[in-house]
Amino acid sequence: MPDAKSERPQFPRRLAVLISGRGSNLQSIIDTIARGELDATIGLVLSNRPQAPGLARAADAGIETMCLSAADYPCRDDYDRAVAGSLTARNIGIVCLAGFMRLVGQPLLDAFPNRILNIHPSLLPAFPGLGAQRQALEHGVKVTGATVHFVTADLDGGPILLQAAVPVLDDDVEETLAARILVQEHRLYPEAIRMVLDGECTVDGRRVLRRR
Ligand code: GRF
Numbered sequence: 001m002p003d004a005k006s007e008r009p010q011f012p013r014r015l016a017v018l019i020s021g022r023g024s025n026l027q028s029i030i031d032t033i034a035r036g037e038l039d040a041t042i043g044l045v046l047s048n049r050p051q052a053p054g055l056a057r058a059a060d061a062g063i064e065t066m067c068l069s070a071a072d073y074p075c076r077d078d079y080d081r082a083v084a085g086s087l088t089a090r091n092i093g094i095v096c097l098a099g100f101m102r103l104v105g106q107p108l109l110d111a112f113p114n115r116i117l118n119i120h121p122s123l124l125p126a127f128p129g130l131g132a133q134r135q136a137l138e139h140g141v142k143v144t145g146a147t148v149h150f151v152t153a154d155l156d157g158g159p160i161l162l163q164a165a166v167p168v169l170d171d172d173v174e175e176t177l178a179a180r181i182l183v184q185e186h187r188l189y190p191e192a193i194r195m196v197l198d199g200e201c202t203v204d205g206r207r208v209l210r211r212r
Helices: 024-034 054-060 076-089 106-111 132-139 174-197
Strands: 014-019 041-047 065-067 094-097 116-120 143-150 160-167 201-204 207-210
Touching (some): 014 054, 041 054, 041 076, 054 065, 094 174, 116 174, 132 143, 132 174, 143 174
Parallel strands (some): 014 041, 014 094
Antiparallel strands (some): 201 207
């Protein structure tokens, strides 16, 4: 009988980070690895936008970068197949969406089952989609936060790995709230990646459970 340890999924500790913009979460992952607090390598940073500032962060850190524009592909599935092919060719274990402004389609989901993570600036399932901080202010909630979840075909709807709460202050505007949430994002995402790489959790329906 296999012991509990051997049943843990074995992933290459190689990450791909998919971005569309600023790349501050990418930077926090780079920095956490550099400090020796996350045992992983970033094998590729892939953007769908050539102007994404995060590409320069990756290049500065000596990480391979790639830009694939959706406009160069006849359909969504072809684009996702191209992304999946680029990742599997680099022996990527975990795919981290970090401000990647595209829905992930079935070809990519199938290539990395339960191995694609996303970070979102709210306490999901509240405020999915764009402008989560603005949505929180408009709704008048007193607490919002950040969520790291597995990616499924449902937008921002996959099983939740980790969350952190952030209070909404009376004088908050979108920028101040987003900045405080971002502090939590930068702490949360590397920790969630470590949990998945170390096989510390299992997915049971909608719930992500810690292994004992
Ligand atoms: C973050 O707020 C993340 O939660 C959301 O998009 C933003 C990306 O920011 N998905 P950055 O590019 O990592 O700075």
